[in-house]
Amino acid sequence: MTDGKLAVIGLGSIGSMALWQASRLTDSVTGFEAHAPAHARSAVGGDTRLFRMLYRGVPDLYPILERSRDLWAELEAETGQNILTRTGGLSIGTKDGPYIPPLLETTRTNGAEHEILSREEMAERYPQHNLRPDDIAVYDPHAGALRTDRAVTAAVAAAEANGATVHSNTPIESITETADGVVITSGEKSWTFENVIVSSGGWSQRLMPDYLKAATQTKRLFLTWFVAKNASEFIPEKFPVFSRVHDGRSMYGAPAVDGATVKATLDGRGRPTPNPDTVPRELSTAEIAETTETVTDFLPGLIPNIVRSDTFPDLYTKDGNPILGRFNEGSRIYVATGFSGGGFKNATGFGEIAANEVLGKRTFDGLDFIRPLRFSSRQPTS
Structure with missing residues (x-):
C-alpha cells in the first residue's frame, strides 16, 4: 500500500501548477511545502513576473508559451482570481x-x-x-x-478543491526509490508514493542525483x-x-x-x-x-x-534551460526545476507537462533541450 499516486515536493511557481494539473487527473495527489505556498523567501516573491510571447532563444519554447497563456486563463476562470494583468x-x-x-x-x-x-x-x-x-x-x-502570490495560492486552492492534500511547513529531507515506490521523509515522518515530482526551486539540489547537482547552481x-x-x-x-x-x-x-x-x-x-x-x-x-x-x-x-x-x-542550470523529466529511464522520480530566473511565465505549461508525464497520461516530444539526461554521461543512444 502507498500513500497515493503522486507527491509534489515544493509548491512554488512550478510545483503549485503541477499539483493543480495533477489534481485534474487523479484525486490521489499530495503536495509538500517546506514553509507555506507563496512564502516570501521563495522565487515566487516580488508581486509580479513578466508574461511575454516574444523572446530570444529556443523556438521550441513557443508552443509551451501558447499553452501556458491558455492555462493562465483557465486558472483565472476556475478560481475567480485576476492573475494575468494584460498590459x-x-x-x-x-x-x-x-x-x-x-x-x-x-x-x-x-x-x-x-x-x-x-x-x-x-x-x-x-x-x-x-x-x-x-x-x-x-x-x-x-x-x-503575472501576480505571483495570487497565482500560486489560486493553483493550490484549485488543487485542494479537486481533492488534493497539502502539507505546509513540511520540508522533505530525503527521497528514496524502493520496490514499492518512492519513500519521502520529513523529520520522523515518512510516506510512500507511486511517483514524486521534485519542484523545490533553489532547494531542489539536495534531492537530486549527483549529475544534476553538478549541472546546477x-x-x-x-x-x-x-x-x-x-x-x-x-x-x-x-x-x-x-x-x-x-x-x-x-x-x-x-x-x-x-x-x-x-x-x-x-x-x-x-x-x-x-x-x-x-x-x-x-x-x-x-x-x-x-x-x-x-x-x-x-x-x-x-x-x-x-x-x-x-x-x-532560484536554481540555474549550466545552459540556462530548465530541467523537466525523470531522473533516469524507469525512475519514479520526476524533476521540474532549474528555471534559471525565467520560469514563471511558462509555469502552467510546464506544470501540465510534468503532471501528465509522471502520471503516464501523456508524453511530449521535442523537449530534449530541457530533459535531465542532457547533463548525464549515461544519455540514451539512438
Whole structure:
C-alpha cells in the first residue's frame, strides 16, 4: 500500500501548477511545502513576473508559451482570481544591437504577433522610456504582469478543491526509490508514493542525483521598486511590462499594479549563493548604484531612489534551460526545476507537462533541450 499516486515536493511557481494539473487527473495527489505556498523567501516573491510571447532563444519554447497563456486563463476562470494583468509588453534595444535582431529572428520563426515601433512612435505612445537615437522597440500585444502570490495560492486552492492534500511547513529531507515506490521523509515522518515530482526551486539540489547537482547552481536574485513622479503615467493601462538592453545594461519592469510603486530591476545579475536559506537580503552598494544609475537613464519619470527591494533564491542550470523529466529511464522520480530566473511565465505549461508525464497520461516530444539526461554521461543512444 502507498500513500497515493503522486507527491509534489515544493509548491512554488512550478510545483503549485503541477499539483493543480495533477489534481485534474487523479484525486490521489499530495503536495509538500517546506514553509507555506507563496512564502516570501521563495522565487515566487516580488508581486509580479513578466508574461511575454516574444523572446530570444529556443523556438521550441513557443508552443509551451501558447499553452501556458491558455492555462493562465483557465486558472483565472476556475478560481475567480485576476492573475494575468494584460498590459502589452515592450522589448527595447538598439536596432542593430545584440538584443533586438535575435529576438525578431525567434519571433518570426514562431510566427508570434508583434509590432515594431520606431523611436518616434515610442516617444508618442510610451514617453516614459528615454530612448537613444538608434533604439527601437518590439511590441507584444499578449504580454502582461503575472501576480505571483495570487497565482500560486489560486493553483493550490484549485488543487485542494479537486481533492488534493497539502502539507505546509513540511520540508522533505530525503527521497528514496524502493520496490514499492518512492519513500519521502520529513523529520520522523515518512510516506510512500507511486511517483514524486521534485519542484523545490533553489532547494531542489539536495534531492537530486549527483549529475544534476553538478549541472546546477543556486543563485541570488534581487528586485527593486521605485515611486513615479507622476503615478498616472505608470498605471497598467499606460505602461506595458518591458525588457531593455543597451550598452551592457539590461533592465526589466512592470507597471504600478499596487497603484504606487513601479518595478524596475536589473536583469542577469544573479550571483551564486551556497545556501538558499541564507540568501543575503540587503543590496550591496554596487547593486544600488548600478540600479539607480540605470533607472535615471532609462526611466526619468521615476524618482531614482529605491523604495523597496528584496532578494530570492532560484536554481540555474549550466545552459540556462530548465530541467523537466525523470531522473533516469524507469525512475519514479520526476524533476521540474532549474528555471534559471525565467520560469514563471511558462509555469502552467510546464506544470501540465510534468503532471501528465509522471502520471503516464501523456508524453511530449521535442523537449530534449530541457530533459535531465542532457547533463548525464549515461544519455540514451539512438
